[in-house]
Amino acid sequence: xxxxxxxxxxxxxxxxxxxxxxxxxxxxxxxxxxxxxxxxxxxxxxxxxxxxxxxxxxxxxxxxxxxxxxxxxxxxxxxxxxxxxxxxxxxxxxxxxxxxxxxxxxxxxxxxxxxxxxxxxxxxxxxxxxxxxxxxxxxxxxxxxxxxxxxxxxxxxxxxxxxxxxxxxxxxxxxxxxxxxxxxxxxxxxxxxxxxxxxxxxxxxxxxxxxxxxxxxxxxxxxxxxxxxxxxxxxxxxxxxxxxxxxxxxxxxxxxxxxxxxxxxxxxxxxxxxxxxxxxxxxxxxxxxxxxxxxxxxxxxxxxxxxxxxxxxxxxxxxxxxxxxxxxxxxxxxxxxxxxxxxxxxxxxxxxxxxxxxxxxxxxxxxxxxxxxxxxxxxxxxxxxxxxxxxxxxxxxxxxxxxxxxxxxxxxxxxxxxxxxxxxxxxxxxxxxxxxxxxxxxxxxxxxxxxxxxxxxxxxxxxxxxxxxxxxxx
Amino acid sequence: xxxxxxxxxxxxxxxxxxxxxxxxxxxxxxxxxxxxxxxxxxxxxxxxxxxxxxxxxxxxxxxxxxxxxxxxxxxxxxxxxxxxxxxxxxxxxxxxxxxxxxxxxxxxxxxxxxxxxxxxxxxxxxxxxxxxxxxxxxxxxxxxxxxxxxxxxxxxxxxxxxxxxxxxxxxxxxxxxxxxxxxxxxxxxxxxxxxxxxxxxxxxxxxxxxxxxxxxxxxxxxxxxxxxxxxxxxxxxxxxxxxxxxxxxxxxxxxxxxxxxxxxxxxxxxxxxxxxxxxxxxxxxxxxxxxxxxxxxxxxxxxxxxxxxxxxxxxxxxxxxxxxxxxxxxxxxxxxxxxxxxxxxxxxxxxxxxxxxxxxxxxxxxxxxxxxxxxxxxxxxxxxxxxxxxxxxxxxxxxxxxxxxxxxxxxxxxxxxxxxxxxxxxxxxxxxx
Numbered sequence: 001x002x003x004x005x006x007x008x009x010x011x012x013x014x015x016x017x018x019x020x021x022x023x024x025x026x027x028x029x030x031x032x033x034x035x036x037x038x039x040x041x042x043x044x045x046x047x048x049x050x051x052x053x054x055x056x057x058x059x060x061x062x063x064x065x066x067x068x069x070x071x072x073x074x075x076x077x078x079x080x081x082x083x084x085x086x087x088x089x090x091x092x093x094x095x096x097x098x099x100x101x102x103x104x105x106x107x108x109x110x111x112x113x114x115x116x117x118x119x120x121x122x123x124x125x126x127x128x129x130x131x132x133x134x135x136x137x138x139x140x141x142x143x144x145x146x147x148x149x150x151x152x153x154x155x156x157x158x159x160x161x162x163x164x165x166x167x168x169x170x171x172x173x174x175x176x177x178x179x180x181x182x183x184x185x186x187x188x189x190x191x192x193x194x195x196x197x198x199x200x201x202x203x204x205x206x207x208x209x210x211x212x213x214x215x216x217x218x219x220x221x222x223x224x225x226x227x228x229x230x231x232x233x234x235x236x237x238x239x240x241x242x243x244x245x246x247x248x249x250x251x252x253x254x255x256x257x258x259x260x261x262x263x264x265x266x267x268x269x270x271x272x273x274x275x276x277x278x279x280x281x282x283x284x285x286x287x288x289x290x291x292x293x294x295x296x297x298x299x300x301x302x303x304x305x306x307x308x309x310x311x312x313x314x315x316x317x318x319x320x321x322x323x324x325x326x327x328x329x330x331x332x333x334x335x336x337x338x339x340x341x342x343x344x345x346x347x348x349x350x351x352x353x354x355x356x357x358x359x360x361x362x363x364x365x366x367x368x369x370x371x372x373x374x375x376x377x378x379x380x381x382x383x384x385x386x387x388x389x390x391x392x393x394x395x396x397x398x399x400x401x402x403x404x405x406x407x408x409x410x411x412x413x414x415x416x417x418x419x420x421x422x423x424x425x426x427x428x429x430x431x432x433x434x435x436x437x438x439x440x441x442x443x444x445x446x447x448x449x450x451x452x453x454x455x456x457x458x459x460x461x462x463x464x465x466x467x468x469x470x471x472x473x474x
Numbered sequence: 475x476x477x478x479x480x481x482x483x484x485x486x487x488x489x490x491x492x493x494x495x496x497x498x499x500x501x502x503x504x505x506x507x508x509x510x511x512x513x514x515x516x517x518x519x520x521x522x523x524x525x526x527x528x529x530x531x532x533x534x535x536x537x538x539x540x541x542x543x544x545x546x547x548x549x550x551x552x553x554x555x556x557x558x559x560x561x562x563x564x565x566x567x568x569x570x571x572x573x574x575x576x577x578x579x580x581x582x583x584x585x586x587x588x589x590x591x592x593x594x595x596x597x598x599x600x601x602x603x604x605x606x607x608x609x610x611x612x613x614x615x616x617x618x619x620x621x622x623x624x625x626x627x628x629x630x631x632x633x634x635x636x637x638x639x640x641x642x643x644x645x646x647x648x649x650x651x652x653x654x655x656x657x658x659x660x661x662x663x664x665x666x667x668x669x670x671x672x673x674x675x676x677x678x679x680x681x682x683x684x685x686x687x688x689x690x691x692x693x694x695x696x697x698x699x700x701x702x703x704x705x706x707x708x709x710x711x712x713x714x715x716x717x718x719x720x721x722x723x724x725x726x727x728x729x730x731x732x733x734x735x736x737x738x739x740x741x742x743x744x745x746x747x748x749x750x751x752x753x754x755x756x757x758x759x760x761x762x763x764x765x766x767x768x769x770x771x772x773x774x775x776x777x778x779x780x781x782x783x784x785x786x787x788x789x790x791x792x793x794x795x796x797x798x799x800x801x802x803x804x805x806x807x808x809x810x811x812x813x814x815x816x817x818x819x820x821x822x823x824x825x826x827x828x829x830x831x832x833x834x835x836x837x838x839x840x841x842x843x844x845x846x847x848x849x850x851x852x853x854x855x856x857x858x859x860x861x862x863x864x865x866x867x868x869x870x871x872x873x874x875x876x877x878x879x880x881x882x883x884x885x886x887x888x889x890x891x892x893x894x895x896x897x898x899x900x901x902x903x904x905x906x907x
Contacts, residue, residue, distance in 0.1 A: 127763040128770075158764055166762070166774075215565070319896045336886070337594060337798045339565040346890045356896060367763055375805065375866050382867020387890060429815055435808030435866045438816055452816055464764065468715070468743060469771030473818035474762040 037259035043252055044265065046279070049150060051201035053190055055422075055445030060084040062097045063427060066106025071113035071401030071416035075394035081111055083423035086446040091417045104441075110432050112397055113416050114170025114191075114424035114442065115373050116404040117163070118283070118330050119310050119363035123174050123189075123197075124149050126157030127367060128463075137177035138184065142221050142228060143241050145209060146267035147184035149174045153197045156461040159367040162474055164191050165450050165458060166371035168426035168439040171202060171415075173408055175210045175310075178285040179220045181228065181237055183210035185271055186283060188408050192444050193459050206409040208307070209275050211238075212285040213295055214341050235294060242302040245272030281307035281409055283330075287341035289314035296325050308407045310363060313345045319356035328359035328407050332369070333376040333383075350377075350399060351384030354391060361403040373400055378433035393433060422446075494522040494877035497533040498540045498856055501547035504863075506832035506847035510825045517547060519854030522876035527848035540872065542858050548828070550605025550855030550875060551863075552846040553800035554756040554835030555709070555736055555790025558607045559589040559596050559625050559633060561797035572797070573612035573619075581667075581701075582693035583620030585611050586637035591630065594885065595798045600627040601882040602801035603863065603870035605855040606635060606845050608756070608790070608835070610642045610709065616689065617649045617660050618642070618667070621697055622709070624841060626855075628875040635853075640734070640839065641701045644711045645721055646768050657717070663689060668728065671698040704730030707840055709756070711792060714768040715740040722751045734838055737792050739769035742776045742820075745783035754838035755780060756790030759806035759830075774813055777830065778820030788835025803831045808864035827864060 037043070061083055068076040070091060080095040081088065097103050124136040135152035138144045153174055163169040170191050176183035186208035189200040213234055222229025228237050248269035255262050274280035282299075286292050286309045299306050305327070309315065312329035313336070315322060322329060331353075336345030346352075353360030362377050364370035381396045405415020414422045423446035430437035442450040451457040455471075464470050496519050503515020505527055516531040517524060525534075533539060562569035571588035589609060590596075599607075606626055613619035624636040644652060645660060653660035667690050674681045674695035683692040690698075700706040712721050712735055725731050735741065735755045741748060748755060757777050764770045780787045789803050807830055813821025822830065836846025844853055854877035861868035873880040892906050899906070 127765050128767055129765055130767075162762055316890075316893050317896060334799075336598075337563055338794070340563055343563060344886075344889055346886045346893075348890050348894070352890075352894060352896070355894075368760065371760075371762075372805075372809075375809075378866040382869075385867075386869060387894065433866065435805060435864060436812045436815070438812055455818065464770075467764070467770045468740065469764075469773060472771070472773050473775060473816060474773050 037256045040256055043256045043262060044270070046274070049148075049198060049201075051203040052196065052198045053192070053194065053201055053203055055086045056192070056447035056449070058083075058086060058423070058443065058446035058448065060098055060101040061443070061446070062095060062101045062103045063106045063111050064095075064103060066427070067110045067431075068417060069110060069112045069394050069397040070418065071397055072418070073394055073398055075392070081417055081425065083425065083443070083446050086423055088417055088419055088421050088423050088425075090419055104427065106427060109430065109440065110428045111417070112168070112426050112428065112432060113401045113414070114426050114444065115168050115400045116408070116415060117169050117172040117364050117370050117373060118308065118361065118404045118407050119365045120163075120172045120174055120370055121177065121365070122159040122163065122172065122367060122370070123153035123155065123157045124176070126154045127159055137179040139179040139220055142181045142217055142237055143268065144176075144180050144184050145182040145269075145271035147176065148187065149176050149184060149210070150187035150197050150201065153187065153189070153200070155194055155197055155200055156463045158461050158464050159370070160191055160193060161459045161461060162367070163370045164442055165439065165452075165474070167373060168428070168432075168442055169370055169373070170424040170426070170442065170444050171405075171408070171410070172370070173208060173283070175208065175283060178210070178212035178216045181212060181217045181234055182241060182268075182272075183212060185280070186210055188410065190444055192449060193461060202410060204410075204413070207271075207274065207280045208283045208408070209271055209280050210283055210285070213291045214285070214287050215339055216285070231291065235298065238298060239301070242272065242298070242304075245269055245276060246302060249273040249276050275304050276302070278305070281407070283308050283310055285310045287311050287313045287339075289317035292318060293321060296321065296327065308361075311342070311365070313342045313349065315358075315360070316346060316349045316352040319353050319358045322353070323356060323358040326359070328361060328403065329353055330361050330363040330404070330407065332365070333362065333379040347379060347383040348387050350380045351387070351389055351391060354384075354395070355389050359403060360399060361407060362399045363404075374428075374432040374437070375435055381433065396433075494854065495520045495537055496540060496854070496874065496877050496879070497537045498542050498547050498858065499533060500544060501542040501858070502544060503527060503529070503848075504546065504548040504828060505849060506549040506829060507849060508825045508829040508833070511546065515547065517848050517856055519856065519874070519877040522854050522878075524848050524850055524852045524854055526850055540858070545871065546859040546861065546863055548603075548857050548859065548863055549832050549846060549848045549852070550857050550873065551603050551803060551831050552788075552833075552836045553599070553604050553607035553791065553803060554788040554831070554838065555792055555796070556607045556609055556800045557612070557797040558599060558627070558800050559591070559593050559609055560585055561595065562590075562593055564797055570797075573614050575614040577615070579620075579691060580613070580616035580694050581618040581620060581641060581697040582691065583611050584638055584697075585609055585620065586623040586634045589623060589625050589633045591628070591633040595800075596627045596633070597884050598798070598886065599800045600629075600873060600880055601870060601884050602804070603857040603859065603873060604800045604803070605857070605873065605875050606836070607800055608639070608839060610640075613642070613644045613648065613652050615652065617644055617652050617663055618694070618698070619644065624839065624845070626875050628878065629881055635845075636841065638697075638706065639841075640707045640709050641698065642709045642711070646712050646714055646717045647766060648711065661720070667698070668702065671695050671702055675699050675702070702728050702730065704732050707732040707734050709734045709736050711736045713737050713739045713766070715743045715771070717768065718744050719747060722747060722753060725751065732840070736790050738780075739772040739776060741785070742773070742779035743771050745780045745785055748780065749784035754786040754788070756835055756838055757787050758792060759789045759803070760809055774809065775820040777810060778813060778822050781822060781826065782820060786834060786838055787830065788838045789830045790835065804864055804868075805866065807831050808866070811864065824864065
């Protein structure tokens with residue numbers, strides 16, 4: 001079960017009490033209870049770089065006469081959505097406009113929750129792609145759970161604006177790359193420009209851990225003449241690392257409960273302890289069916305859960321296994337053939353998962369692809385229909401909404417148009433499954449942050465200011 | 475809609491080469507010249523060439539008829555720039571014939587012998603209506619990469635439609651890298667190579683071939699003669715506005731040069747100059763990020779703005795997808811139409827957008843008389859679609875190349891069938907075919 005980390009800093013009381021080993025000295029205090037430890041999860045700060053994101057101001061807004069895909073499998077034709085003070089207030093067939101609300105007639109248009117992309121390298125492999133900005137893979141060793149993608153995120157990446165304006169993306173997870181077996185922590189961001197990474201950080205979102213199986217780690221490290229250089233080497237290093245993590249967890253759990261000398265602090269092991277404790281979600285890059293099956297067994301061996309396999313090109317071959325394990329797959333519509341492990345891609349991958357009742361979602365892993373995720377899920381829907389499996393629009397939209405929200409542990413607060421949730425909303429200028437449609441307006445927490453009809457609501461990052469093409473419609 | 479399924483063993487044999495005469499009737503017909511579709515259209519192909527295509531075309535006696543049932547019928551799509559057919563798996567270097575870093579040759583390199591009609595990319599892209607492709611080598615030790623070809627994506631073993639169809643050169647950041655570290659070094663290399671080509675052309679027998687110590691072997695010089703005489707186009711990968719102007723300026727030095735720009739992400743900022751020089755462009759589509767300092771002004775409106783300025787522009791794919799995903803050009807073209815509804819953006823109407831993946835890239839390559847449209851005399855590449863070919867999810871139902879119907883089942887179809895129900899039955903999956 002994933003716990004949400006509260007936005008305020010957790011107590012960092014490191015009690016330096018000493019455990020008494022022998023009989024207590026006789027004194028007035030001799031009947032006092034033995035010194036307890038600092039308490040569960042209080043041994044060190046679990047949220048030392050907290051989010052400072054604050055929603056921007058908005059106005060009460062009512063969309064009417066619009067086709068609603070609520071992101072959880074619901075569809076309303078010619079319906080209404082009302083949001084105010086950053087939250088969805090009501091979604092229904094017809095809603096009376098409150099006094100002073102901005103009313104937008106959505107005739108011929110669609111409204112959906114903002115798209116959520118669970119796999120992006122915006123910020124840590126930003127554009128321009130120069131080596132000074134190449135911060136996504138700490139490829140100096142295969143086991144780096146101590147690095148956190150957020151410490152590489154450049155908030156001025158122009159890619160964020162494209163994802164917003166062309167793609168309708170309002171939330172995204174920035175992950176380390178896949179050179180390493182343990183790549184490091186990911187971070188979930190609101191797609192809202194800020195001066196600092198903390199200013200973009202999604203408040204209260206749990207952390208992710210990026211792992212990778214398959215060709216990349218063994219190619220990168222085999223090429224350096226070190227382990228892993230084979231798939232069996234990949235798993236061996238993984239297992240040894242989890243064993244160390246279990247030991248670390250035991251020592252810290254014991255200290256937090258009983259007190260005494262705190263064990264030595266290890267940033268890498270902190271992350272893995274978080275996974276074992278169910279606080280940090282595993283996002284595992286893995287293409288081949290057989291390798292995913294091995295990883296699922298490894299997770300059982302060490303008592304952790306794989307949240308989502310990423311890319312999972314062969315997920316369709318083991319849809320039943322993924323469903324039985326409650327593990328999701330985040331996939332592309334039609335990438336194939338660039339590596340041996342992507343050779344068996346089929347366009348119906350996500351559709352087969354849906355049909356088998358397994359958890360599947362779309363993802364981009366690409367600064368261009370993130371601008372067209374609505375088109376990518378349209379491809380899957382069409383391929384499925386040709387294969388004899390009809391997936392309604394409102395079901396397919398889950399792949400870009402509630403399902404990635406759940407995968408990121410933020411589905412209580414976003415990922416669907418439901419009363420009480422964050423008003424992360426996209427008004428599309430047509431049917432979003434069509435190549436001819438684009439986002440018309442995008443709101444994050446009820447603030448209008450993109451409007452295709454208003455050049456002032458088109459963000460330009462610091463980098464692009466004053467450059468050729470600055471301020472252009474991209 | 476039914477894809478034409480054939481037994482794997484019979485692939486090729488079920489589609490005799492003799493069947494080059496066919497008429498497709500009852501079509502929502504797209505000719506591919508920039509005009510809008512017409513209803514009730516007919517295409518007649520005889521001996522592999524289009525005889526007529528339009529609304530009031532009669533079918534001669536004895537010609538087999540394919541009734542399109544009102545569906546969209548278009549010319550086969552023309553991939554303006556790609557590496558389809560010379561790469562199987564990008565990450566497996568033995569299967570990648572696009573570049574040779576250890577070779578002493580550059581301009582002489584000819585991709586045509588490497589084109590393999592059995593490449594997965596050819597089957598997958600044919601199945602989505604791509605019938606011809608420009609296939610280019612990659613540069614390594616020089617600014618010149620070698621001689622590219624125009625291929626067809628048919629199932630038969632004769633894949634090369636036009637060998638040594640163009641020379642490919644790189645400028646900009648990549649050109650600088652190939653020439654030792656800077657753009658001026660690339661220009662110096664180019665100028666020196668041009669001197670040597672002129673020497674070779676004047677007296678081939680006495681050209682001093684210094685082998686791998688030279689910038690240019692005899693074979694490379696020979697390959698460049700038709701480039702400097704304008705018989706063969708020179709495709710140049712260039713992105714930055716100032717670099718484009720430098721490339722256009724090469725025509726002052728070599729007036730016969732038939733230049734074609736590839737990529738040209740900042741082309742819109744110097745569109746007037748490109749149009750005035752009458753140089754066609756095979757532009758990247760939907761490139762809108764400042765991926766490098768050469769493309770700071772990149773915008774999806776690039777193609778629309780160049781077209782509006784009078785540039786002949788088709789879509790070319792020069793990116794990570796170039797070896798396998800030519801089929802995406804339909805999605806790119808559809809997106810250019812979407813831009814017409816975005817204030818401040820420059821898009822293309824449907825007919826113009828379709829032309830960027832059919833007639834225009836063929837014209838840019840100087841082969842518009844043979845490919846890319848259903849105008850009379852062109853090769854009989856015809857596709858029947860189950861919907862608007864630019865819309866997401868439309869499938870090619872029937873594909874003809876040179877009037878010969880093509881199989882369009884891929885190994886991905888076979889994988890899907892095997893795993894549509896993932897569980898094993900009475901036998902392992904390996905027995906399920």
